[in-house]
Amino acid sequence: MSQSDTRDKLINSAVKIFSERGYFNTKVSDIVKDAGVAQGTFYLYFKSKEELFLSIVEKIVSDLERILDHCKNLNMTPEEKILYFGREILNLLNEYREITYIYLFQIFTINEKFKNIYISTNKNIMNFYFETLKDYRNKEILTDIFMGFGKRLLEFNLLIEKKDLNEVVEEFETGVKIIFRGLK
Amino acid sequence: MSQSDTRDKLINSAVKIFSERGYFNTKVSDIVKDAGVAQGTFYLYFKSKEELFLSIVEKIVSDLERILDHCKNLNMTPEEKILYFGREILNLLNEYREITYIYLFQIFTINEKFKNIYISTNKNIMNFYFETLKDYRNKEILTDIFMGFGKRLLEFNLLIEKKDLNEVVEEFETGVKIIFRGLK
Amino acid sequence: MSQSDTRDKLINSAVKIFSERGYFNTKVSDIVKDAGVAQGTFYLYFKSKEELFLSIVEKIVSDLERILDHCKNLNMTPEEKILYFGREILNLLNEYREITYIYLFQIFTINEKFKNIYISTNKNIMNFYFETLKDYRNKEILTDIFMGFGKRLLEFNLLIEKKDLNEVVEEFETGVKIIFRGLK
Amino acid sequence: MSQSDTRDKLINSAVKIFSERGYFNTKVSDIVKDAGVAQGTFYLYFKSKEELFLSIVEKIVSDLERILDHCKNLNMTPEEKILYFGREILNLLNEYREITYIYLFQIFTINEKFKNIYISTNKNIMNFYFETLKDYRNKEILTDIFMGFGKRLLEFNLLIEKKDLNEVVEEFETGVKIIFRGLK
DNA sequence: AATGAATGAGGTTTCATTCAT
DNA sequence: GATGAATGAAACCTCATTCAT
Numbered sequence: 001m002s003q004s005d006t007r008d009k010l011i012n013s014a015v016k017i018f019s020e021r022g023y024f025n026t027k028v029s030d031i032v033k034d035a036g037v038a039q040g041t042f043y044l045y046f047k048s049k050e051e052l053f054l055s056i057v058e059k060i061v062s063d064l065e066r067i068l069d070h071c072k073n074l075n076m077t078p079e080e081k082i083l084y085f086g087r088e089i090l091n092l093l094n095e096y097r098e099i100t101y102i103y104l105f106q107i108f109t110i111n112e113k114f115k116n117i118y119i120s121t122n123k124n125i126m127n128f129y130f131e132t133l134k135d136y137r138n139k140e141i142l143t144d145i146f147m148g149f150g151k152r153l154l155e156f157n158l159l160i161e162k163k164d165l166n167e168v169v170e171e172f173e174t175g176v177k178i179i180f181r182g183l184k
Numbered sequence: 185m186s187q188s189d190t191r192d193k194l195i196n197s198a199v200k201i202f203s204e205r206g207y208f209n210t211k212v213s214d215i216v217k218d219a220g221v222a223q224g225t226f227y228l229y230f231k232s233k234e235e236l237f238l239s240i241v242e243k244i245v246s247d248l249e250r251i252l253d254h255c256k257n258l259n260m261t262p263e264e265k266i267l268y269f270g271r272e273i274l275n276l277l278n279e280y281r282e283i284t285y286i287y288l289f290q291i292f293t294i295n296e297k298f299k300n301i302y303i304s305t306n307k308n309i310m311n312f313y314f315e316t317l318k319d320y321r322n323k324e325i326l327t328d329i330f331m332g333f334g335k336r337l338l339e340f341n342l343l344i345e346k347k348d349l350n351e352v353v354e355e356f357e358t359g360v361k362i363i364f365r366g367l368k
Numbered sequence: 369m370s371q372s373d374t375r376d377k378l379i380n381s382a383v384k385i386f387s388e389r390g391y392f393n394t395k396v397s398d399i400v401k402d403a404g405v406a407q408g409t410f411y412l413y414f415k416s417k418e419e420l421f422l423s424i425v426e427k428i429v430s431d432l433e434r435i436l437d438h439c440k441n442l443n444m445t446p447e448e449k450i451l452y453f454g455r456e457i458l459n460l461l462n463e464y465r466e467i468t469y470i471y472l473f474q475i476f477t478i479n480e481k482f483k484n485i486y487i488s489t490n491k492n493i494m495n496f497y498f499e500t501l502k503d504y505r506n507k508e509i510l511t512d513i514f515m516g517f518g519k520r521l522l523e524f525n526l527l528i529e530k531k532d533l534n535e536v537v538e539e540f541e542t543g544v545k546i547i548f549r550g551l552k
Numbered sequence: 553m554s555q556s557d558t559r560d561k562l563i564n565s566a567v568k569i570f571s572e573r574g575y576f577n578t579k580v581s582d583i584v585k586d587a588g589v590a591q592g593t594f595y596l597y598f599k600s601k602e603e604l605f606l607s608i609v610e611k612i613v614s615d616l617e618r619i620l621d622h623c624k625n626l627n628m629t630p631e632e633k634i635l636y637f638g639r640e641i642l643n644l645l646n647e648y649r650e651i652t653y654i655y656l657f658q659i660f661t662i663n664e665k666f667k668n669i670y671i672s673t674n675k676n677i678m679n680f681y682f683e684t685l686k687d688y689r690n691k692e693i694l695t696d697i698f699m700g701f702g703k704r705l706l707e708f709n710l711l712i713e714k715k716d717l718n719e720v721v722e723e724f725e726t727g728v729k730i731i732f733r734g735l736k
Numbered sequence: 737a738a739t740g741a742a743t744g745a746g747g748t749t750t751c752a753t754t755c756a757t
Numbered sequence: 758g759a760t761g762a763a764t765g766a767a768a769c770c771t772c773a774t775t776c777a778t
Contacts, residue, residue: 006762022293024208028748038764043749108289109206119344141359148336149329157328160303175325182366190737212773222739224775233773371741390661392576396769406743411770476657477574487712509727513697516704520696528671543693550734558758580752590760592754601752 007045009035014052019098023053023106050110057107057114060099061121063092068128078132079180085128086150086172093154094165101159104151122147136183149175191229193219198236203282207237207290234294241291241298244283245305247276252312262316263364269312270334270356277338278349285343288335306331320367333359375413377403382420387466391421391474418478425475425482428467429489431460436496446500447548453496454518454540461522462533469527472519490515504551517543559597561587566604571650575605575658602662609659609666612651613673615644620680630684631732637680638702638724645706646717653711656703674699688735701727 013034017026028049032042046052071085093100107114129143136142153172157163197218201210212233216226230236255269277284291298313327320326337356341347381402385394396417400410414420439453461468475482497511504510521540525531565586569578580601584594598604623637645652659666681695688694705724709715 022295024293025295027746029746039748040750040765041763043751044762049748105292109208109293111209122340138358138362141355141362144336144341144355145329145333145359145363147340148332148334150332151336152328152332156306156331171325171328174322175329178322178325178366179329179363180366182362182364211771223741223773224739225737227774228737374741390663392661393663395767397767407769408744408771409742411772412741417769473660477576477661479577490708506726506730509723509730512704512709512723513701513727513731515708516700516702517697518700520700520703524674524699525696539693539696542690543697546690546693546734547697547731548734550730550732579750591752591762592760593758595753596758 006035006037006041009037010042010045010052011056015056015098015102018053018056018106019101023102023110053102053110053114056099057103057117060093060096060103061117063096064089064121065124067092068124072128072131078135079176081132082129082146083173083176085132086176087169089150090153090158090165090169090172094158094168097159100154104155104159142179142183145179146176149179190219190221190225193221194226194229194236195240199240199282199286202237202240202290203285207286207294237286237294237298240283241287241301244277244280244287245301247280248273248305249308251276252308256312256315262319263360265316266313266330267357267360269316270360271353273334274337274342274349274353274356278342278352281343284338288339288343326363326367329363330360333363374403374405374409377405378410378413378420379424383424383466383470386421386424386474387469391470391478421470421478421482424467425471425485428461428464428471429485431464432457432489433492435460436492440496440499446503447544449500450497450514451541451544453500454544455537457518458521458526458533458537458540462526462536465527468522472523472527510547510551513547514544517547558587558589558593561589562594562597562604563608567608567650567654570605570608570658571653575654575662605654605662605666608651609655609669612645612648612655613669615648616641616673617676619644620676624680624683630687631728633684634681634698635725635728637684638728639721641702642705642710642717642721642724646710646720649711652706656707656711694731694735697731698728701731 010031014026014031017030017034021030026049028042029039031052032039042052046055067085067088071081071088074081074084076084103118107118126143126147129146130139133139133142150172153168153175157168157171158165194215198210198215201214201218205214210233212226213223215236216223226236230239251269251272255265255272258265258268260268287302291302310327310331313330314323317323317326334356337352337359341352341355342349378399382394382399385398385402389398394417396410397407399420400407410420414423435453435456439449439456442449442452444452471486475486494511494515497514498507501507501510518540521536521543525536525539526533562583566578566583569582569586573582578601580594581591583604584591594604598607619637619640623633623640626633626636628636655670659670678695678699681698682691685691685694702724705720705727709720709723710717
């Protein structure tokens with residue numbers, strides 16, 4: 001088996017089990033059993049359980065940053081930009097539901113390092129909204145409304161209620177329009 | 185020392201340390217050391233570490249339910265009701281910042297039982313908004329907007345940024361007004 | 369059982385097994401089995417296997433330093449001083465044969481930290497001889513002769529051949545006299 | 553690459569790393585990495601890590617035995633013979649400082665088998681001195697003095713202090729003369 | 737009620753050795 | 758001969774819980 005096959009199997013199993021049971025309830029022995037490799041094999045690919053978790057988190061963080069960079073420079077109205085950004089994010093996170101689950105719910109509880117990763121990405125998203133809404137009075141509050149709404153859709157509708165992506169995207173669009181209507 | 189003194193000391197220490205380090209990074213030995221009692225004493229008051237955590241969570245859940253019950257029957261316009269409810273919740277959770285932290289961030293990762301407690305309370309809050317907004321088109325989406333906005337203020341402004349309660353309450357009021365403006 | 373009973377049992381078992389099998393061939397599980405306590409109990413008393421080893425080594429090192437300090441200030445001829453010192457050392461190390469064994473043969477191989485402890489004590493003994501012989505030409509070489517001879521008696525006659533203490537002390541005295549005879 | 557090239561590379565790397573870190577702190581993976589061959593290649597040349605160590609030790613043991621055999625039959629006075637032997641040994645062990653280091657400090661701690669090799673060679677050297685000094689009273693003690701002195705020069709001056717060979721040889725000669733002076 | 741030493745199951749990690757290619 | 762990914766036994770260590778005092 002090729003090196004990256006095994007690594008991928010370990011990552012896939014880890015994502016699955018982390019998202020099902022949480023970081024602390026996931027044992028390395030669970031991951032290797034699911035991946036069908038020996039206990040020692042794990043440590044050929046990852047220095048520790050924490051390092052594996054980090055590499056999972058880094059993947060989603062870098063994807064998020066990529067989307068943010070792309071959306072920052074769009075030549076659109078604020079409303080269009082936010083709609084576009086929301087669709088992109090929902091698309092991405094829908095594709096990696098399990099990792100998203102991990103990112104939104106677990107990262108906070110592991111240790112300071114991961115908490116800081118979460119807060120840092122959060123601030124980047126916040127800055128995107130803030131910049132996009134810079135010509136509005138109450139741009140801080142609007143940022144909080146949009147960020148809260150977006151996270152709610154992810155957390156509750158997409159992940160917990162497991163609604164269909166299209167449905168959630170539609171809800172997002174309707175919500176954004178309602179909020180912008182209040183601004184005119 | 186009276187029985188309930190020791191119990192309270194254990195709870196206080198637990199709340200402090202759980203909120204600082206998370207459930208899994210908190211050892212029973214940390215809690216008893218902070219409370220100044222012996223290791224064995226812990227088990228005179230709580231069957232297990234999990235049971236102690238549960239009793240902490242139950243306190244905040246019952247307070248939340250109480251507020252919900254009270255607000256449901258208020259004779260106000262929807263906007264007034266939501267403003268009133270928000271102020272109550274922010275007041276409560278500001279008072280128990282540490283427990284709130286635990287409730288919002290940790291409860292999910294421990295096990296299914298705690299996850300269900302979280303989801304259940306969440307649904308109760310959701311139902312309050314849903315009922316309150318029953319005469320509006322898009323009441324589902326509005327519920328998601330309000331719940332997301334509320335949680336965002338708690339999570340980011342009150343807990344992470346540690347803003348002052350009054351400031352956060354004002355932001356909430358402004359936000360709610362903006363959202364309602366879009367509905368007319 | 370009192371705390372220090374358990375600690376002593378662990379130290380005694382460790383000394384015995386370390387001296388029989390060496391540091392790396394001694395497992396914590398061997399020590400606790402010999403001491404008749406549970407695996408976890410070990411870690412109530414010692415942070416790690418290395419720390420236990422250190423505390424054993426420190427005991428003999430501090431005894432050695434004590435003897436050195438005492439002998440430095442004796443008002444005797446060099447020959448008398450060296451004879452006196454040798455008897456003291458042989459007495460001490462005979463009493464702690466097992467620890468001596470550990471000190472002489474194992475300490476070097478564990479890691480740099482322990483190697484440095486060994487070298488440092490060695491230099492202290494060396495300085496004692498050097499000072500005592502300061503009025504002799506070839507004091508460096510004499511120091512090497514005395515240190516080598518002393519260690520040889522410990523290593524081979526006392527520990528490997530397990531000769532009786534009195535016999536070894538007599539050999540030391542005869543040897544020292546022969547060496548001093550060559551200096552006149 | 554020829555068979556024995558690879559074998560030699562492995563031995564050279566092993567000698568280097570064993571002498572730096574000790575037997576137990578040296579991993580097979582360290583040796584193969586240093587030698588620039590694959591992990592599995594190691595086992596084409598050596599049945600085990602222990603067997604490799606043995607083959608290193610056997611080399612120095614057989615050289616020692618060769619010198620002993622050669623020196624036994626020299627037609628010299630005891631003093632000349634001991635001086636000659638000492639120079640030969642110092643020469644040999646200086647050439648293989650790293651292996652000597654291993655031989656003197658590590659061999660003891662690995663297991664009984666290696667301990668016995670050490671003791672056996674030691675007895676052979678002892679017998680050489682004993683035979684050479686057979687006409688002296690106190691030949692046992694003289695043997696201990698010479699062996700101790702010799703080992704001290706190796707251990708401390710040659711290996712730890714890393715003094716120059718010539719200097720150490722000179723010290724040996726001076727020391728031997730002093731000791732013999734005490735015998736007349 | 738309170739103590740705190742002791743427990744031991746169960747976790748993470750290491751590394752000499754194997755084996756299919 | 759050579760490779761290097763994979764193995765898994767066995768080590769160290771943790772910590773919630775128990776129990777004799």
